[in-house]
Amino acid sequence: MSYNIAIASGKGGTGKTTVSVSLFQTLRKELGGDVVLVDCDVEEPNDALFFANAKLLHNNEIKQRIPIIHTDKCTFCRKCVEYCEFNAVVVMPSVEFAEVNASLCHSCGACLVACQFDAITETEQLIGQVNHYDTGLIEGKLTVGSAMQTMLVKELKKHIPANKLLVLLDAPPGTSCQVVETVSDADYVILVTEPTPFGLHDLKLMVQLLREIGKPFGVVVNKSGLGNEEVYQFLDDDGIDLLGNIPINKLFASNYAKGDLLNNIPLEIASVVNQFTHKIMLNLGL
Amino acid sequence: MSKTVITSSGNTLTSKFDKRFGRAEFFCLLDEATGQTSFIANEFKDANHGAGTKAAEFMVEQQVNKIISGDFGPKAKELLEKFDVQMVILQEELTIQAIVDRISKK
Amino acid sequence: MARRISPRKVVAPPSFIGFKPYGVITENTDSVELLYEEYEALKLADYDIMNHQEASKLMGISRPTFARIYESARRKIALALVEAREIKTSYGNAWMEKNWFVCNDCLARFTIPKNITARTCPVCHSFNIALLNV
Numbered sequence: 001m002s003y004n005i006a007i008a009s010g011k012g013g014t015g016k017t018t019v020s021v022s023l024f025q026t027l028r029k030e031l032g033g034d035v036v037l038v039d040c041d042v043e044e045p046n047d048a049l050f051f052a053n054a055k056l057l058h059n060n061e062i063k064q065r066i067p068i069i070h071t072d073k074c075t076f077c078r079k080c081v082e083y084c085e086f087n088a089v090v091v092m093p094s095v096e097f098a099e100v101n102a103s104l105c106h107s108c109g110a111c112l113v114a115c116q117f118d119a120i121t122e123t124e125q126l127i128g129q130v131n132h133y134d135t136g137l138i139e140g141k142l143t144v145g146s147a148m149q150t151m152l153v154k155e156l157k158k159h160i161p162a163n164k165l166l167v168l169l170d171a172p173p174g175t176s177c178q179v180v181e182t183v184s185d186a187d188y189v190i191l192v193t194e195p196t197p198f199g200l201h202d203l204k205l206m207v208q209l210l211r212e213i214g215k216p217f218g219v220v221v222n223k224s225g226l227g228n229e230e231v232y233q234f235l236d237d238d239g240i241d242l243l244g245n246i247p248i249n250k251l252f253a254s255n256y257a258k259g260d261l262l263n264n265i266p267l268e269i270a271s272v273v274n275q276f277t278h279k280i281m282l283n284l285g286l
Numbered sequence: 287m288s289k290t291v292i293t294s295s296g297n298t299l300t301s302k303f304d305k306r307f308g309r310a311e312f313f314c315l316l317d318e319a320t321g322q323t324s325f326i327a328n329e330f331k332d333a334n335h336g337a338g339t340k341a342a343e344f345m346v347e348q349q350v351n352k353i354i355s356g357d358f359g360p361k362a363k364e365l366l367e368k369f370d371v372q373m374v375i376l377q378e379e380l381t382i383q384a385i386v387d388r389i390s391k392k
Numbered sequence: 393m394a395r396r397i398s399p400r401k402v403v404a405p406p407s408f409i410g411f412k413p414y415g416v417i418t419e420n421t422d423s424v425e426l427l428y429e430e431y432e433a434l435k436l437a438d439y440d441i442m443n444h445q446e447a448s449k450l451m452g453i454s455r456p457t458f459a460r461i462y463e464s465a466r467r468k469i470a471l472a473l474v475e476a477r478e479i480k481t482s483y484g485n486a487w488m489e490k491n492w493f494v495c496n497d498c499l500a501r502f503t504i505p506k507n508i509t510a511r512t513c514p515v516c517h518s519f520n521i522a523l524l525n526v
Binding site for chain 3: 352354376389391
């Protein structure tokens, strides 16, 4: 059984990718191929950008099953409408119209069970793909136009090899379904925040969420030196573990923007990353 | 013969016009020929998903010709367009009575 | 009662409100009203170089009706050119795929489905309506 660590933030742009990629790189030195990084920000996966030489090994297409109602067999009895929890089936007997709205459909298959007239069959619709890289990076990439982020994250997790010691899950920003899906089977969550009012506001939402689903977590404050001290006050008052404090550094930011996050890391940052990596490993008993 | 629906926040003519379509509290059914009105509670207003789609489905089934609301979502719009239901968007704060009066004033 | 005018499908309305002659000595104040469907007929026949059969199909009307609209468009434009009159576009009997309108009197925004022939505001019945998102 591998140990799963999710990296999430609430607010976007606080440094999930920075922390995930740095942590991954540091851990790789210790654990080699026994650690994988999974980019779960399927709407905009960007972890791969920081591994310029990474080769794509293979990819899997992820498809969603969408029911199709054949109006020639349909009796417009509306039983499938009653079965559908998501109001995705529209049946209007008066105009002999029956259709499944793909953007509401969760592919649960209940309407197929409901229909006694064989009027419903399923087709497959591409929602995204899972890319496997030779550096131990796996990413999910949503098809443009698809709204099935959560389903893709769920499918993405099925493609993680089971024999790894450690799995890092880089979560999407926010506190929405796809974030919950990402952290739902994490053993530990690293929350990345920045010391600004927005960073703190969204951190609080994330803390609430993790407490509700009962996940242990710690916080990394990125861009330390920016904004104010309120976030530290909050962590202190709530007894939340401060894992590390990454100072704001222009060189580091400009390296990031060039996609050159893993080289020429400023010393002060490298030491912080090392520190919290070891802190986490210690917490895990590795 | 011409059936008009006005989305309403309550079930009387003095109620305020509800600018939401799928999540409106009530639908005021107006017969433009006779001026008669009746109110139906919107059973989908608290649906987790697809309230607009369900409301649009209901409108087509009820053979409504015209709907007056504050806005329509993309899915509702698509269905209403397909079945030739006229959509009307008003952005004023009005009572149902005021809208009814405006329509009946020829 | 006269037969109802069937709606004429117009793919895109003209991208201008009117045309004005310049360098005229005696200005003629009467403008020529060019209907959307006339603009569309002229465009299909003389700009997209379609034959009347194809064009009429596209507009959802019969070939003779298309010919009449096309003829009317040409005569109006000839009139405007010869008499140096302004051309103003007007909605006419068009029916558009993306048909959202605004009432200039009560500011209601609305659609006109193809089964409705009246070109008036569905709330205050004003004739003063204009196409949105042109």
